[in-house]
Amino acid sequence: MKMFESIKDQVKNAKKIVFVTGAGISQESGIPTFRGKDGLWRNYDAMKLATIDAFYDDPKLVWEWYNERRHNIFSANPNQGHKAIAELEKFADVVSLTQNIDGLHQKAGSTKVLELHGSIVKIKCTVCDFSDEIMTDFTENPPLCKCGSILRPDVVWFGESLPQDVWQEAIIHANQCDLMIIVGTSLVVSPANTLPIYAKQNNAMLIEINPENTEMSSEMDLVIRNTSANALPEFVSLFKNL
Incomplete structure (x- = not known):
């Protein structure tokens, strides 16, 4: 004590x-933490990947990063x-x-x-009000909503409220x-x-x-x-x- x-x-x-x-x-x-010594993903700065601008610039890359993070998190206790x-x-x-x-x-x-x-297991549409939980990987990258728009992780990115x-x-x-x-x-x-x-x-x-x-x-x-x-x-x- x-x-x-x-x-x-x-x-x-x-x-x-x-x-x-x-x-x-x-x-x-x-x-790994964002700011610690393990806070890099390949040659990308994780803090720069977690923004809406990065997502629209290269949604495939950001989704690939989140899929890898999700696998890491699901295997953690x-x-x-x-x-x-x-x-x-x-x-x-x-x-x-x-x-x-x-x-x-x-x-x-x-x-x-x-x-x-937010949560790594939740997704939402970038346009309509669709949201859900996802426990497996998508077959397409980036994944699309039923409305045809791109889905995104339902997490708060830097610069968002x-x-x-x-x-x-x-x-x-x-x-x-x-x-x-x-x-x-x-x-x-x-x-x-x-x-x-x-x-x-x-x-x-x-x-x-x-x-x-x-x-x-x-x-x-x-x-x-x-x-x-x-x-x-x-x-x-x-x-x-x-």
């Missing part, structure tokens, strides 16, 4: 815990960090606000997950929590990086779990320089011993 020794008494009173998670938590399941968050639901009201599109929180058993940036219903619900949870734990995110992507500010306005305690320094480390009540797979099971054990 040494990591959380200084705040264990305050944690006891936390009724609602909100997690804000990013690519770092899934990196431990073998899914939740790690101890994901599992700890799911287990914590036994002891408190827990909500996960995730920037990840991999579904590993749900795979681990978490029941309250808001996917701020978050789904407003999901974002408004995320703000409500951030405003209501007693404790917010920010895990594996660099807090550089807007507007998700404003969620800790909403929590702070509610006088919530902020804990950051990240091996590296982030944009908001100085604003945290507690900073754990470790991985989520190491730190979060220890955090859950605090509740088991209450």
Whole structure:
């Protein structure tokens, strides 16, 4: 319990815990981050592929990239960090606000997950309102909607707005929590990086779990320089011993 020794008494009173998670938590399941050393795909910058302009410039290339990512994600399993968050639901009201599109929180058993940036398994039409889930590869590339337009992954690309219903619900949870734990995110992507500010306005305690320094480390009540797979099971054990 040494990591959380200084705040264990305050944690006891936390009724609602909100997690804000990013690519770092899934990196431990073998899914590369955008910004890390594995954040390149062939000779392309992943951050440049994940834009609407890149998609319209070369939809075949972007779909090829997403098919490869989807295969990688489907073969990945939740790690101890994901599992700890799911287990914590036994002891408190827990909500996960995730920037990840991999579904590993749900795979681990978490029941309250808001996917701020969409999901790798969902598709939508670039023109009409068609949307669906896709678990297998398309026979054509790029795939076409019944209306004849190109289908795209139902994810939020750089420069696009978050789904407003999901974002408004995320703000409500951030405003209501007693404790917010920010895990594996660099807090550089807007507007998700404003969620800790909403929590702070509610006088919530902020804990950051990240091996590296982030944009908001100085604003945290507690900073754990470790991985989520190491730190979060220890955090859950605090509740088991209450």
